[in-house]
Amino acid sequence: MAPAAFHGSPHRCAADIFIAQRRTLPAPRKTQGIKPSPRWLAVAAAALTAARAAEPPPHRPNILLITTDQQRLDAMSFAGSPWCRTPHMDSIASNGVCFLKSYCPFPLCSPSRAALHAGRPPHEIGVDRNDVPIAPGVPISGEIFSAAGYDTGYAGKWHLPEVYPSNGIPGFEVLNRTSRRHRLARDVDEDTMNAAIEFLRRPRERPFYLVVSFINPHDICLLAGEDSALTPRVWELYGPPSEVELPALPPNFSAEAIVAQRAGGAARATIGTSRCGGGTATLIFGWSRTSTDRSGECSGRCAKPVSRSGR
Secondary structure (H helix, E strand, O other), X not given: OOOOEOOOOOOOOHHHHHHHHHXXXXXXXXXXXXXXXXXXXXXXXXXXXXXXXHOOOOOOOOEEEEEEEOOOOOOOHHHOOOOOEOHHHHHHHHOOOXXXXXXXXXXXXXXXXXXXXXXXXXXXXXXXXXOOXXXXXXXXXXXXXXXXXXXXXXXXXXXXXXXXXXXOOOOOEEOOOOOOOOOOHHHHHHHHHHHHHHHHOOOOOOOEEEEEEOOOOHHHHHHHOOOOOOHHHXXXXXXXXXXXXXXXXXXHHOHHHHHHHHHOOOOOOOOXXXXXXXXXXXXXXXXXXXXXXXXXXXXXXXXXXXXXXXX
């Protein structure tokens, strides 16, 4: 399940497929409001106030938060990319709000994810690198929504510190039944998608807050110079024919820049061109080491809330 398909490629984005399947699910139940008779307005108003103090307020929206890993700002077809096909994310963008000048607080997935769920900068919550937990006592989004009366679920990558935990994310029912070990992201993402769909199909009386954390398009980015035993499999699944035109990489992803970064400029290596594809109130965030704004300048990591829905 590659997070973005290139023209001529049969691969589909797991996040995009998940959005399409979600649209076939039944709409959530709506709570009927109380309409007091004018004769008993004072009594009814007092009773309604007491009831609302004891119960969660009605008509709150469901929230579906999708995150992706290693996604450039422009790696969706609605953003003008000729290399990606993301029709369902394009539909969300065309009917919602897209912020093209938003940025993640850190150039790694764990600190960025921690900041997103804690609402605080990484240095304040003790996450300045991958593979470390959020500092004890820091409330995160699942705890806040759970306390507000939401059903909360988390499917997919966490990496704070365990990559795919089966429990232990505060405030969330953890839906993972998978791991990343010796597997490509596309295979893990399919498990994540299925767990999220199962959560959405449950009958419920309360609103839900569901996080669906995909790891792709990380697979394709392995070809940008990372060392991995999965690299041959990535070439097998995603490698383009030699005659196919590839998108240009930003300056800091050039072969020369990677060699200079890794070996202080003294080493010599041949690094092939790679392409990173793109990956719902529906929000979509992407972690990426670089992003290119519309002026063509490399502007750091980005976070993209794509739309907000009242469902």
